[in-house]
Amino acid sequence: MKIVLPGDKISDSVLRMENGIVENGKTYATVIGMLDDEKGSFIPLESVWYPRQGDFVIGIVENSKNNVYTINLDSAFRGLILPPPRPRFGGRGRDFDRGGDRMEERIEPMQVGDIASSFVKEVKREADQIILILERPRKLYGGKLVEVRPSKIPRIIGKANTMLRKLEDGTKCSILVGLNGLVWIKGGDVLLALKAIEKIQEEAHISGLTDRIGTLLAAGVSK
Amino acid sequence: MKEKPELIIKGKRTDGRAFDELRPIKIEVGMLKNAEGSAYVEWGNNKVLAAVYGPKEAQPKHFADPERAIIKCRYQMAPFSSLEEHSRSGPNRRAIEISKVTKEVFENVIMLENFPGDEIDIFVEILQSDGGTRAAGITAAATALASSGIPMRDIPYAVSAGKVGDQIILDLNKIEDNYSDADMPIAISPRLNNVLLLQMDGSMTKEQMERALAMCQKAGESITKLQREALEARYK
Numbered sequence: 001m002k003i004v005l006p007g008d009k010i011s012d013s014v015l016r017m018e019n020g021i022v023e024n025g026k027t028y029a030t031v032i033g034m035l036d037d038e039k040g041s042f043i044p045l046e047s048v049w050y051p052r053q054g055d056f057v058i059g060i061v062e063n064s065k066n067n068v069y070t071i072n073l074d075s076a077f078r079g080l081i082l083p084p085p086r087p088r089f090g091g092r093g094r095d096f097d098r099g100g101d102r103m104e105e106r107i108e109p110m111q112v113g114d115i116a117s118s119f120v121k122e123v124k125r126e127a128d129q130i131i132l133i134l135e136r137p138r139k140l141y142g143g144k145l146v147e148v149r150p151s152k153i154p155r156i157i158g159k160a161n162t163m164l165r166k167l168e169d170g171t172k173c174s175i176l177v178g179l180n181g182l183v184w185i186k187g188g189d190v191l192l193a194l195k196a197i198e199k200i201q202e203e204a205h206i207s208g209l210t211d212r213i214g215t216l217l218a219a220g221v222s223k
Numbered sequence: 224m225k226e227k228p229e230l231i232i233k234g235k236r237t238d239g240r241a242f243d244e245l246r247p248i249k250i251e252v253g254m255l256k257n258a259e260g261s262a263y264v265e266w267g268n269n270k271v272l273a274a275v276y277g278p279k280e281a282q283p284k285h286f287a288d289p290e291r292a293i294i295k296c297r298y299q300m301a302p303f304s305s306l307e308e309h310s311r312s313g314p315n316r317r318a319i320e321i322s323k324v325t326k327e328v329f330e331n332v333i334m335l336e337n338f339p340g341d342e343i344d345i346f347v348e349i350l351q352s353d354g355g356t357r358a359a360g361i362t363a364a365a366t367a368l369a370s371s372g373i374p375m376r377d378i379p380y381a382v383s384a385g386k387v388g389d390q391i392i393l394d395l396n397k398i399e400d401n402y403s404d405a406d407m408p409i410a411i412s413p414r415l416n417n418v419l420l421l422q423m424d425g426s427m428t429k430e431q432m433e434r435a436l437a438m439c440q441k442a443g444e445s446i447t448k449l450q451r452e453a454l455e456a457r458y459k
Contacts, residue, residue: 003455006369007377007414021334021376028414030334030374032454045458046260046372048278048337076278076292076338128289129280129340151372205458 003045004035010042019044034205045205049075049150049180051132055120058145058178061110069110071118071134073180074147079132081107081118108139115140115184117176140176143186146194148201150181155204156197163210167196170217192220227402230387236399238267243393243438245382245445250363250453252370260371262453264363267396268353273363275371277343286342291335293342296326298360300349306397321357328361328381328410328419334374343373354397355383358408361420366450370457379419380446381410384435386427391434393442407432409439413447 004010008029010020015027019042022028029035033044051057059071059079071079084107110116121135148156157164157177168175172188185193196213203209230237240246246267255261258274265271281287298321299314314322329345345368347360361381369378385395386405400406405425412419427435 003458005378005451005454006375007412019374021374023376028376030376031372032369032458044372046370048372048374050337076341078280125339128287130338149372 001034001036004029004033004042006030006032008035010035011040017042018050019047044151046149047151049077051075051077051120051123051180053120053123055179056117056177057120057132057134057180058115058117058140058176058182058184059180060145061112061114061116064110064112067107069107069116069137071116073132073178074182075150075180077123077130077132077180079118079120079134081116081134081137083107107137110137110139115143115145117178117184140184140186143174143184144190144194146183146185146197148181148183148197150179152201152204153177153179153181155209156183156200158210163200163213166210166213166217167193170214170220171196189220192217195220228398230399230402231390236392238396240394242390243441245394245442246396248446248449250366250449252366252453252457258367258371259373260367260369262363262366262370264359264366266355266359266362267394268351269349269356269359270351271356271359271363272348272350273360273367274346274348275344275364275367275373276346278338278341278373281340281342287340289339292333292338292340294326294329294333294335294345295342296322296329296345296347296364298322298325298347298349298357300352300356304349304352321360324420324422325357325361325364328379329364329368329375331417331419332365332375332377332379332412333368334376337374352397354395354400355408357381358383358394358410361410362446362450366453369450369454377412377414378447378450379410379412380443380450381408381420382439382442382446383408384439386425386431386435389431391431391438393438405431407435409436411440411443413443 011027019031020027031044031047059073062072063070067083069081116137118134118137122133171193173185173193176184249265251263260275262273345364349356358381365379385403387403405427407423410420
């Protein structure tokens with residue numbers, strides 16, 4: 001494993017990757033990251049969140065107008081929650097083209113400043129910016145919202161949610177991790193959870209992290 | 224007008240450096256927690272802090288470019304930074320110019336096309352100045368950007384060269400900057416080998432210019448190495 005900086009060569013061949021750029025048939029890094037030559041994997045140490053369909057996100061309601069909510073996702077992209085399509089009655093009856101059972105899908109009314117979790121339904125290129133159409137919004141009551149570095153989120157969640165489960169068990173908090181870089185924590189030992197998340201971010205690139213977090217949580221609980 | 228001081232005495236410069244010698248440079252990364260990326264550079268007596276924020280929604284809206292992100296850059300000298308007069312705070316003609324050229328350096332290396340309608344903010348604060356602050360500022364901002372995770376093609380560096388009599392000198396300090404026959408700050412993207420900034424006060428012949436450029440490129444290798452060490456040290 002070695003540290004690679006923006007502009008360093010990752011590979012002599014063309015690799016299509018989020019944090020790389022191809023020039024003259026070679027791939028170069030665009031962010032700081034760790035390169036494993038044997039596996040050929042490149043893990044960014046710092047990066048910007050690039051939205052994908054189905055990403056779970058957390059944001060703050062910035063504006064609500066005509067049933068459309070604008071969500072501040074604390075990133076380069078803005079989210080929109082559109083009202084569910086109204087079923088058409090009469091004629092051919094229910095509009096099945098919309099798919100799913102939309103009748104039951106209602107959006108809980110939200111105020112400006114509320115915290116909402118949601119999923120990215122569509123990444124849309126509008127005239128002057130990229131906006132995210134969000135679906136299945138859920139209003140989050142209370143709790144604490146923390147900013148984390150988007151590149152550290154895979155570590156906060158862990159392989160098959162192991163780290164997140166460990167955090168939840170160790171602190172008795174309910175934790176939601178938005179891939180856009182916002183984490184929502186409620187109940188339990190919030191301070192301990194914050195401390196653990198801070199530690200994960202600081203030491204994400206050093207192996208044996210799960211054990212160290214385990215020790216930290218165990219020490220915190222006994223207090 | 225003040226009398227021109229002797230800039231080269233017995234083959235050495237006023238501060239005892241050789242002609243092609245850089246001042247001692249120290250780079251630190253990541254001291255500002257609120258910023259996406261930050262760097263602090265001590266370049267001789269220059270002390271420079273650079274911070275990077277974004278990408279975020281461009282404000283005001285009519286500045287936004289639908290094709291790419293815009294860069295907002297602010298170069299600012301602290302009121303206490305200089306040995307000489309302490310002018311009013313706020314941007315002056317010089318600061319506006321340096322902000323503009325710094326912005327243009329980074330427009331060529333940041334992958335702005337990834338973030339249409341957004342802005343990236345770069346702040347360069349000169350805490351103490353001793354000549355060559357725009358070069359130090361660009362080097363600091365480049366390091367801050369590299370530590371921020373904002374995608375970029377390369378990490379540029381900047382350095383200045385000048386002329387005293389017939390002698391080409393590297394990395395001019397304040398007194399050399401004021402009284403030399405020519406002063407040429409230059410910013411280079413080392414991998415792409417592109418010149419991103421080239422300004423000059425005074426005049427040089429073609430041959431002198433080539434010598435100055437070669438000197439800057441050679442110095443650039445050590446600046447790039449320092450940037451790399453500073454960035455890597457954060458993850459040790």
